[in-house]
Amino acid sequence: MCGIVGVFELKKDSSEQREKILEMSKIIRHRGPDWSGIYCGDKAILAHERLTIVDPQSGGQPLYSEDKSIILAVNGEIYNHQDIRSKYPDYAFKTKSDCEVILALYQDKGVDFLDELTGMYGFALYDSVKDVFLCARDHQGIIPLYYGTDDMGQFYVASELKALEGTCNEIAPFPPGHYYYSEDNSFTKWYDREWKNYDTVKNNTSSVSDLKKAMEDSVHRHLMSDVPYGVLLSGGLDSSIVSAVAKKYAAKRVESGDHKDAWWPQLHSFAIGLEGSPDLEAAQKVADHIGTVHHSVNFTIQEGLDAIKDVVYFLETYDVTTIRASTPMYLLARVIKSMGIKMVLSGEGSDEIFGGYLYFHKAPNAEEFHKETVRKLDTLHLYDNLRANKSLAAWGIEGRVPFLDKEFIDVAMKLNPQDKMCGNGKMEKHILREAFEDYLPESVAWRQK
The missing domain is CATH 3.60.20.10 (Aminohydrolase, N-terminal nucleophile (Ntn) domain)
Incomplete structure (x- = not known):
């Protein structure tokens, strides 16, 4: 950054x-x-x-x-x-x-x-x-x-x-x-895509294998680095997928076409939460499963409150949800910086692309579902993108977001919206869960947001 x-x-x-x-x-x-x-x-x-x-x-x-x-x-x-x-x-x-x-x-x-x-x-x-x-x-x-x-x-x-x-x-x-x-x-x-129009995707055939490969390729691209890097691992589906795929490629140097050993082959993962947080437990479970060196950080409510003024300064927004989500990330970035790591991968963008929020269960049909994912992506720069970038940049850490890779979005947003929809027994983001259930513990792959 x-x-x-x-x-x-x-x-x-x-x-x-x-x-x-x-x-x-x-x-x-x-x-x-x-x-x-x-x-x-x-x-x-x-x-x-x-x-x-x-x-x-x-x-x-x-x-x-x-x-x-x-x-x-x-x-x-x-x-x-x-x-x-x-x-x-x-x-x-x-x-x-x-x-x-x-x-x-x-x-x-x-x-x-x-x-x-x-x-x-x-x-x-x-x-x-x-x-x-x-x-x-x-x-x-x-x-x-x-x-x-x-x-x-x-x-x-x-x-x-x-x-x-x-x-x-x-x-x-x-x-x-x-x-x-x-x-x-x-x-x-300069950036416009036909998939924003529902009529261009409504009859598409969805391929789980194509989706999986596109995500693997994206994470692989994002490992380009000449300095130590890590992954943010919250224990949720999205960060767990990014972390698991990163671990798959971490042993080799991307710039060499994966022919040479990586300069820092051992992948470090980071999580933060209040003491006793279920997210920390889930993150540790994923870390043990994929084999990262995991760092679990606790913070107190008072420490979070004390940081809010600084978080507002660095994020340049008063949006309540963004500030709330940014505060632990800001605190965690300081710990990451202290360990000499300068870049981390994160899971932002998945909920917008795949309709991961619980209110997507209320989508009346596939067209409205798709329109809402497009709308969410169009405004993401004001919220999650801003959080992921500035919370980390406050401490000189670069955040990378493989789910928002241009090539990956083209694959994911061309999936038939009907196949992304939740409800009728289908959990939100079920097509993504299906693609990566072999990477993760079952309790994480099918854990609800």
């Missing part, structure tokens, strides 16, 4: 604004405590706070094109960067950073490349030759990004709202699945 601050269409000399941008960037340094970088040009300034996950030695940002005319600052991960690199054998890559492929794609295709990226990101790119800038956010808003303008009409983006506070007159979330290209002077939606 990193933090970026960018300002474009400068109306005042950049040298006079450099110090201010550095101070704005410092406000979000908790997101990237490992290194700081800045580009200060005549028409744009890009600042970056880095959390090193991939290519710790040469992957510092901002990144530059070979002639240094194009500058890029990214908060995110591009999981298919090796595949993209292989398509550009003549491009002079300067680092092993997964994000550098964005520069190659931009130079080749202009703005029409975002759907080729598999990952999570919020980025700002400045082309100094054309004097244009491009900002974009991933398909689901997994990575936070905000924008605004100041009194002079300068355009800003930042990873967190607090970096823009006091500078911009109006601040708004950068819409997920969109890009802003200065030449167009407007937002353009």
Whole structure:
């Protein structure tokens, strides 16, 4: 996880604004405590706070094109960067950073490349030759990004709202699945899918085996890391699936095509709860079953109450449900940080995709069920995505969410909605439970939310 601050269409000399941008960037340094970088040009300034996950030695940002005319600052991960690199054998890559492929794609295709990226990101790119800038956010808003303008009409983006506070007159979330290209002077939606329309999926045949493989592939992609990582294991279905699949692949290094031994082959799992919590018991049962090194953390109600003010500050929301769910995650992140782990996988997104909430039992038909899953996904960036990202980033931890992988969503949301529906003796998310019941203890695979 990193933090970026960018300002474009400068109306005042950049040298006079450099110090201010550095101070704005410092406000979000908790997101990237490992290194700081800045580009200060005549028409744009890009600042970056880095959390090193991939290519710790040469992957510092901002990144530059070979002639240094194009500058890029990214908060995110591009999981298919090796595949993209292989398509550009003549491009002079300067680092092993997964994000550098964005520069190659931009130079080749202009703005029409975002759907080729598999990952999570919020980025700002400045082309100094054309004097244009491009900002974009991933398909689901997994990575936070905000924008605004100041009194002079300068355009800003930042990873967190607090970096823009006091500078911009109006601040708004950068819409997920969109890009802003200065030449167009407007937002353009780049992410759209036919499966959002019920008529395109209502007659589909659902394959449990295809669903299982898509999830395995997603988790495998998400293990791309040059630093120690772990999994959040609550004892519920979703985090248990992610943890079990991660354990399957943890012994080998993903970047080597699974040919070389992993640098940190022993997978650590983490759970938090009040003393005596049934979730902690379930998490331990899963950990014992799949063979992770498990860490169970207790907190008290008072410790949770004491943390709320900080949680609100870091999450930048007053949504009650989000704050309530974020508080233990925030406390757990501090423990994870103390153990030297910098990245964790988590189970967000499954309930929205598969209709995992109990109220989905009341869906009158498959069409309404599907429409509600689409609606939930469209608003997830305001709630669970925000929680998973910022609760962890507060302590310099990167959170990854395999259920929200772009390729996995395409498989899961094309399942026939009728086969996802609960009721009439079927438990919620039964198709997902069926796909992974061989990975988990029966009491967990068929445990109700």
